[in-house]
Amino acid sequence: MSPIRSRRAVTLRIVSVGGGVVLVGVFVAWLVLRQNDAIRPLVAMDSALGWVAQIGAYFVLMAGVALLAHGVFGRSTDEPSG
Secondary structure, eight states: OOOOOOHHHHHHHHHHHHHHHHHHHHHHHHHHHTTSTTTTTTTOTTSHHHHHHHHHHHHHHHHHHHHHHHHHHOOOTTSOOO
8 A cells, every 4th residue: 555645745746747748848849949940050060059059958858857757756755764
């Protein structure tokens, strides 16, 4: 039988999963948006802005995956450790 989780723990888990989904969605939107003909010259990998944008996009992806993993697999602090 699983322990009864507090309302706070459930809320934090939902917010973590939701935030992770949003950040991964932002990364996917970036992948689609950078293929736009009007934006492609600005964010080409031969410019500093392109490198900064791409590195930022990968950090957003990693943060989203980390939030998803924490929300799905993380333990809340009010659960017993034994």
